[in-house]
Amino acid sequence: xxxxxxxxxxxxxxxxxxxxxxxxxxxxxxxxxxxxxxxxxxxxxxxxxxxxxxxxxxxxxxxxxxxxxxxxxxxxxxxxxxxxxxxxxxxxxxxxxxxxxxxxxxxxxxxxxxxxxxxxxxxxxxxxxxxxxxxxxxxxxxxxxxxxxxxxxxxxxxxxxxxxxxxxxxxxxxxxxxxxxxxxxxxxxxxxxxxxxxxxxxxxxxxxxxx
Numbered sequence: 001x002x003x004x005x006x007x008x009x010x011x012x013x014x015x016x017x018x019x020x021x022x023x024x025x026x027x028x029x030x031x032x033x034x035x036x037x038x039x040x041x042x043x044x045x046x047x048x049x050x051x052x053x054x055x056x057x058x059x060x061x062x063x064x065x066x067x068x069x070x071x072x073x074x075x076x077x078x079x080x081x082x083x084x085x086x087x088x089x090x091x092x093x094x095x096x097x098x099x100x101x102x103x104x105x106x107x108x109x110x111x112x113x114x115x116x117x118x119x120x121x122x123x124x125x126x127x128x129x130x131x132x133x134x135x136x137x138x139x140x141x142x143x144x145x146x147x148x149x150x151x152x153x154x155x156x157x158x159x160x161x162x163x164x165x166x167x168x169x170x171x172x173x174x175x176x177x178x179x180x181x182x183x184x185x186x187x188x189x190x191x192x193x194x195x196x197x198x199x200x201x202x203x204x205x206x207x208x209x210x211x
Contacts, residue, residue, distance in 0.1 A: 004038035006061065010054040011036070025049050081128050085204050088125040089197065095121055096194045103155070103187060105164050115187050122193060131203055144196055151192040159184055 018032040034040040051058040095118045
């Protein structure tokens with residue numbers, strides 16, 4: 001018996017409809033139908049919920065070569081994703097330091113490559129960060145916004161008291177100043193976002209238990 005037939009058999013033995021199962025698992029009835037017709041496969045969390053709902057062991061429910069191979073592939077994929085997120089986090093810290101050097105033109109260093117790399121790295125990090133949905137939690141979201149605004153304000157203030165910045169404003173035309181201000185605000189925005197990542201996303205280094 002393949003996994004789709006097993007799921008359908010367990011549901012029927014439990015005297016449940018696809019709609020009732022879908023409601024219990026908070027998915028659509030179409031999703032349940034897809035599982036039972038071998039068009040798709042439940043994720044491991046769904047298998048755990050199904051085993052509880054149908055009152056069968058998880059082992060007997062997933063004991064299938066196709067399913068086991070699928071989760072082996074998923075495990076390798078998730079491991080790769082977590083590694084990319086970790087490396088991206090470390091690179092983020094390095095680039096953040098480089099951006100402060102760029103912002104204040106320390107030792108005359110100035111390169112548009114630094115903010116560009118930071119932007120690419122931020123996108124890479126969030127596309128591989130598994131817990132990004134946690135940022136949508138109300139308390140966490142409000143805390144993040146407040147700290148982001150604080151970082152942004154402090155960085156803007158530091159930028160405006162920088163002697164090189166003040167010199168450029170006093171000795172250049174309006175078009176140059178406008179372009180420079182826009183560039184600085186974009187850089188400060190990304191730096192503030194980078195600081196948020198550095199502070200709130202350290203959970204990527206915590207060990208994750210696998211079922």
